[in-house]
């Protein structure tokens with residue numbers, strides 16, 4: 001008789017995007033002539049840039065020649081991409097060695113898979129609201145989760161607990177944050193790094209949106225903070241940075257200075273464990289994709305992706321300016337592609353969703369879908385088409401402009 005991992009039965013069904021899709025489909029069926037503008041799901045709309053396309057085309061040609069064909073590659077990624085990521089980190093003052101960089105097929109897989117190398121007895125701290133993958137992957141492993149309130153009082157940048165009774169071993173932080181758009185500054189991140197080092201905890205730092213940070217005083221990487229290499233793993237992605245949501249490539253940094261304890265009390269290198277995990281369960285990212293990824297970090301690639309990032313950030317400014325004009329409180333939108341707004345007139349998230357859909361045919365994401373503290377909030381994304389974003393915000397003003 002085969003048994004399942006019973007922890008899967010503990011997972012809540014993920015209704016968020018399926019419910020949104022169902023409601024939108026019903027609306028479309030009832031109003032076939034109305035133009036819906038989608039500002040909900042966090043996928044990008046700008047295509048891959050020319051530098052990436054050229055590198056991938058060249059790599060395809062290499063694969064067709066006996067002399068340049070590539071079979072299995074190194075599980076942790078090719079050295080040319082390590083070098084590119086290393087130089088990128090160097091450009092914001094972080095020195096990494098090549099074997100601290102692990103190329104992945106995106107941040108989602110690694111954020112989930114990293115749980116493999118940690119014992120199930122760890123207590124996990126996760127902010128609420130949050131990117132749902134952190135919660136679900138730890139439920140699958142059967143770990144105890146303590147939630148950290150992220151709310152208007154702490155500007156959606158929750159700080160380390162002061163209550164000694166709460167002693168997390170693993171701490172998830174995401175900055176710039178999905179869904180709230182908030183970004184930790186250096187002082188705040190220093191407090192987290194000190195807290196983790198003092199309590200022998202490990203921070204799992206999701207920097208998937210680092211490329212949207214404009215303000216040079218804000219950290220793009222947790223390793224800009226002294227002491228972070230002793231307590232943090234960082235996850236990064238080219239999905240939003242360079243339109244790789246369908247192409248799939250990211251990277252995870254596991255510093256060699258980082259350790260956690262065995263049951264016998266020995267300090268064990270997490271870098272070694274992660275290498276062991278990856279070489280056992282992962283066979284690397286395709287050569288063609290890694291070539292495209294490396295092109296993102298060239299001078300030309302950086303210039304081209306910046307145009308796309310600027311395009312999205314212009315959308316973010318359009319949305320933020322509309323909220324200002326309408327007197328609606330919001331977070332994010334300046335160093336993040338997400339605008340997290342307080343639903344007007346104390347509306348609940350799903351009521352506001354229905355209202356926007358029915359009144360102006362604009363689709364966003366109800367904050368309640370990201371955790372209980374998301375109730376009463378709503379997420380709009382800047383990843384849409386610029387003309388549609390302008391049109392959506394004109395429609396929005398018809399409801400709320402004073």
Ligand SMILES: Cc1ncc(COP(=O)(O)O)c(C=O)c1O
Nearest residue numbers: 106107108131178208237239250
């Ligand atoms: C906070 C956060 N981390 C990770 C991911 C996943 O990124 P990837 O496409 O690299 O798997 C997302 C995607 O939306 C995200 O919002």
